[in-house]
Amino acid sequence: MSEPSGKTPAARPDSIRTEDAPRAAGVIATPARPVLSAADFRPQLARLQRRMFLRSSLSLGAVSMLAGCTLQDGDTVDKVLWSMSRWNDRVQAWLFSGARLAPTYARSQITQPFPFNAFYQEFDVPEVDGGDYRLEVSGLVADKRSWSLAQLRALPQAGQITRHICIEGWSAVGEWRGVPLRTFLQRIGADTTARYVGFKCADRYYSSLDMATALHPQTMLALDFGSEPLPPRYGYPLKLRVPTKLGFKNPKHIAALFVTNENPGGYWEDQGYNWFSGI
Amino acid sequence: MRKPTPAAARRAIVHPLAVRATHWINAFAMTCMVMSGWAIYNASPLFGFHFPAWATVGGWLGGSIAWHFAAMWLLCANALLYLGYGLATRHFRRHFLPLSARAALRDAGLALRLRLPHRPGAYNAVQRLMYVAVLLLGVLVVASGLAIWKPVQLWWLAGLFGGFDTARRVHFFAMAGIVGFVAVHLALVVAVPSTLLPMFTGRARRGHHGEAEA
Numbered sequence: 001m002s003e004p005s006g007k008t009p010a011a012r013p014d015s016i017r018t019e020d021a022p023r024a025a026g027v028i029a030t031p032a033r034p035v036l037s038a039a040d041f042r043p044q045l046a047r048l049q050r051r052m053f054l055r056s057s058l059s060l061g062a063v064s065m066l067a068g069c070t071l072q073d074g075d076t077v078d079k080v081l082w083s084m085s086r087w088n089d090r091v092q093a094w095l096f097s098g099a100r101l102a103p104t105y106a107r108s109q110i111t112q113p114f115p116f117n118a119f120y121q122e123f124d125v126p127e128v129d130g131g132d133y134r135l136e137v138s139g140l141v142a143d144k145r146s147w148s149l150a151q152l153r154a155l156p157q158a159g160q161i162t163r164h165i166c167i168e169g170w171s172a173v174g175e176w177r178g179v180p181l182r183t184f185l186q187r188i189g190a191d192t193t194a195r196y197v198g199f200k201c202a203d204r205y206y207s208s209l210d211m212a213t214a215l216h217p218q219t220m221l222a223l224d225f226g227s228e229p230l231p232p233r234y235g236y237p238l239k240l241r242v243p244t245k246l247g248f249k250n251p252k253h254i255a256a257l258f259v260t261n262e263n264p265g266g267y268w269e270d271q272g273y274n275w276f277s278g279i
Numbered sequence: 280m281r282k283p284t285p286a287a288a289r290r291a292i293v294h295p296l297a298v299r300a301t302h303w304i305n306a307f308a309m310t311c312m313v314m315s316g317w318a319i320y321n322a323s324p325l326f327g328f329h330f331p332a333w334a335t336v337g338g339w340l341g342g343s344i345a346w347h348f349a350a351m352w353l354l355c356a357n358a359l360l361y362l363g364y365g366l367a368t369r370h371f372r373r374h375f376l377p378l379s380a381r382a383a384l385r386d387a388g389l390a391l392r393l394r395l396p397h398r399p400g401a402y403n404a405v406q407r408l409m410y411v412a413v414l415l416l417g418v419l420v421v422a423s424g425l426a427i428w429k430p431v432q433l434w435w436l437a438g439l440f441g442g443f444d445t446a447r448r449v450h451f452f453a454m455a456g457i458v459g460f461v462a463v464h465l466a467l468v469v470a471v472p473s474t475l476l477p478m479f480t481g482r483a484r485r486g487h488h489g490e491a492e493a
Contacts, residue, residue, distance in 0.1 A: 081342075084349035095432050102431045163443065165430065168322035168340065171443055244431050272341030274348065279431050 089276040096278050098212050102243035105161045111172035114164075114225075116233045117247065119205065119267065125232045126202040126253050133237050139198070139258035142189025149237055152223060155179045155187065160218055162243035164250065165279055167268075176241040178222035182215045190259045198264030199240055202253035207266035209242065209249065210276065218243050221254070246277040293483045298370070301361040302478060308357060309457070311336060311350035316454060318343035325451055348428075355421060375407050383408045413460040420453035 116122050134146035159177040185192060192215060198208040213219060222241040223229060230236045235252025242250050248268050258264075269275045294302075318335035337343025365371040382404035389395040395403055402410065422436065426446040430437040440446035468475050477483040 081345040081349050085345055088348050095429065097432060100432060103434060165443060169319065169447060170323040272345055279429060
């Protein structure tokens with residue numbers, strides 16, 4: 001890894017000690033868009049060990065609480081917390097049911113206005129030209145042709161009114177329509193015995209799903225919000241909608257999708273948000 | 280059977296080892312849970328205030344959540360050990376029952392007038408009520424926490440609390456109740472410092488305690 005800024009989010013862990021990490025990250029994380037390739041997505045764990053994000057976790061309170069213990073060594077605490085997070089991934093995968101549906105709501109219960117949330121401010125939302133747009137497909141799939149919006153809209157569509165739950169604690173009900181990811185994976189001849197589906201976005205964001213969640217009936221590549229095409233702030237032209245995961249596992253402005261057996265991690269996941277983050 | 284020596288009689292075991300061990304593990308786990316929980320609260324406050332950063336742990340939301348979801352295993356495993364011990368040895372029945380509001384009021388009145396007799400190893404009615412209440416709050420805080428952790432997989436639990444947003448509030452108020460208990464608990468330790476050492480050694484001199492402890 002010669003150029004760390006290429007795949008490390010510009011919001012270095014050290015720089016986001018504030019309480020409001022996403023906002024702080026947004027301020028810092030706006031430099032030139034790096035070129036992402038599949039090779040950039042190396043196994044998560046190798047990188048995780050090096051990350052010292054939790055060095056900053058020994059806040060004054062913890063230091064006073066742990067005074068006298070040897071836990072002031074941030075690396076040790078880091079390792080414990082990271083391995084607990086990987087343990088929590090396994091527990092959640094075990095808890096996850098591919099058949100259990102997220103609760104759905106009536107149109108009258110939709111949150112107005114639906115909140116905007118990203119690792120940057122709204123004026124930095126990427127502008128994507130729908131006419132030129134192509135969804136790139138790669139990895140363990142039979143058909144690697146890219147997809148235009150018209151082709152995606154020609155696939156069977158489904159809709160849902162579900163609750164988006166943010167890791168910050170707030171939640172909002174919204175309505176999305178689009179192609180069930182399961183349908184799409186079948187169309188591209190994806191190896192559904194592979195472990196992960198990864199996503200790369202037009203705004204440098206990236207994330208990934210376990211295959212079980214990718215095949216869940218409510219997991220979809222959303223094209224519409226309500227009855228309209230996704231507006232830019234909600235992820236035009238294509239957004240992943242996963243009502244069985246926290247909000248940050250619902251990447252917007254998706255540019256590429258790939259199927260892999262190596263955990264692709266994610267923008268927040270690689271900084272310390274729990275990777276599975278099922279709900 | 281030999282009669283206990285006078286010294287042994289004066290230094291009876293008031294806190295069995297299992298109670299002391301689970302108490303201190305719980306104190307550590309609960310401190311981690313509350314401090315990281317306050318940091319998580321700060322990311323999207325339910326009410327018009329923040330918790331001060333010095334009272335939080337984790338440094339940023341991802342770190343605080345990592346703390347919360349690591350310490351929860353320690354908290355729950357320790358709680359299960361304690362509950363198992365309390366039920367199997369009848370510790371709960373001996374120390375927490377009977378419960379009566381009238382007796383609690385009477386003992387509270389006596390305590391305020393500094394006339395509450397104290398026997399080490401035996402809890403008065405106010406203590407019994409507070410311990411049982413905080414145990415129930417513990418059950419509530421874990422149940423509501425599970426509901427907001429897994430509102431889809433544990434939909435029935437979230438539904439029991441009236442949905443995700445209500446469960447979040449229940450989680451907050453259960454935390455507030457526990458923190459309130461801890462405040463009284465610590466204030467009484469400060470008021471009657473002789474109750475602190477037996478929580479480490481298990482032993483207390485008979486008739487040497489103060490009149491109140493929680």
